[in-house]
Amino acid sequence: MRILLLTGLAPLLDNRIAGAAVVDRLRHYRNFCEVRAVSPVNIVSSDILGRFSQRFSRYPPKKLLIEDDLEIDYPRYFLVPRDKPIERIVRTISMRLRPDVIITHWGPTGWGACSAATKMGVPHVQFFHGSDIHDLRFKNHRSHEKTKSLIQASDICFFVSEGLKKLSESKYGTARNSFVSPNGINTEIFRVLPEQRQKEPGVTIGYIGRFEPIKGVDNLPGVFDRIRKARNDIPIKFVLVGEGSLRKSVERQLQSSGISHVSIGFVDQKRLAEVMNDLDVLLVPSRNEGWGSVILESIACGTPVVATKVGGTPEAIGNSYNGILVEPGNSFLDRFAQAAIELLENPREPEILAQYASQFSWANIVGREMRIMKETLAID
Known part of the structure; x- marks a missing residue:
């Protein structure tokens, strides 16, 4: 199985742990399939304003190596709103990759990706992490309608909690196939360190x-x-x-x-x-x-x-x-x-x-997500 993954949550030059939940998923996806990861960046904020303001110089170059065999592409786009340029990015990459499924993390990135997937006849899976459902920035009418269309058009919607899923249903209606899949933890890193817990008084x-x-x-x-x-x-x-x-x-x-x-x-x-x-x-x-x-x-x-x-x-x-x-x-x-x-x-x-x-190890979380996608989408 080949996956094209798009994300609005990804490492930045000044914060390499940004998008950690997406990066950890990528590491485990490789155990099941071929995956290409892409995080589209608006060229106005990344390249032009970045010359004048440190705030906008945080975006990586067009490719960032996370580790030996894991990298994320950061293709630039210029137009606003982001829907059409992201749709073009998806279609261009898909011509070479021929993905069996397109996965998107973070709602606004999914607006264009889902449209491209639908036109190409490729299943689309959307992950919602929280701010893309309840954040005030997305409560205008246009964003509301785009998010509603995204939820209804996606073949599968994953929500990181039952609470977020219920909130989404109250705001946008019921998804075609919706599941709860929390973000996992890297149990090799996040574990009890006895030597660290030997504390001074207080x-x-x-x-x-x-x-x-x-x-x-x-x-x-x-x-x-x-x-x-x-x-x-x-x-x-x-x-x-x-x-x-x-x-x-x-x-x-x-x-x-x-x-x-x-x-x-x-x-x-x-x-x-x-x-x-x-x-x-x-x-x-x-x-x-x-x-x-x-x-x-x-x-x-x-x-x-x-x-x-x-x-x-x-x-x-x-x-x-x-x-x-x-x-x-x-x-x-x-x-x-x-x-x-x-x-x-x-x-x-x-x-x-x-x-x-x-129980929330990434191996458990991603293994379950892969089973759900294969069974729901009938992909080998």
Whole structure:
């Protein structure tokens, strides 16, 4: 079987772990079939504006080698909207590759890819990760209608959580064939590291992710402050990992409140696993979350999680031993901080947490996806 995979989620020059869920899928697809990966890039933002602004110089050259036998193409296109140029990219590559199926990750990339697949008579499979369903940027009428058409025209739609699937059905109607397939974890990297968990006196609490409004990071200073005051009897280290538009604002608030913290930018997965092993509790205060890969990665490293009860977070946490879910609403900061304190006072066994997370290995996730595609599309 030959697969053409298009994605709007892919590694960037300043963030090589961007699109990690897609890259990990690619690694395992190779065990089943031939696959070509493509991430179309608007030439205006990547090449022209990139000469004048560091913000737009983050896109890789036209080809990026991920590892020895895994690469992603970054073909440029010029026109906006993206539908027609992406459709042309798909048709051009398909003339050489002759794919048996076209897979797209991230909704807006699928608008043009699905159209091309339909015209060529090739099955189209669409993956939705969260922001492409609930993000405010896509709530105008035109985007709504395009996403609705994409869902109804695709031969298979995969959603990273049951919560995201239900939200999609309420907004766009029922897909022809819809399945839930969460993002997996690399269990060779995200695992309990005994030497890393031998800690100094005190506790470490952290946030790992994008510093954007949807992630609820503006709540972190208030939560940190409440934890610090409630447990002033023990040394507490607060750790922030990631980048985004609100990072400097969050850091300023912490500094003005006199809250000492360690701030780290984007790191590779190996370093991320080390940080997770160093934490006693991970905080995920998201306002919405399609799935929450960071939750499972943390659990795999033996660290419990406090998360807002939204989207796919209940499915990722799984049970009350792995972490605590906090309902959004009144007194959220107080309740979120108290949940973190409860986990500090009732520590979990790392190996028990890791055992739960092991079922979400990429081998299991991709193996199931391949079975679904072959059976549903009748492809050998």
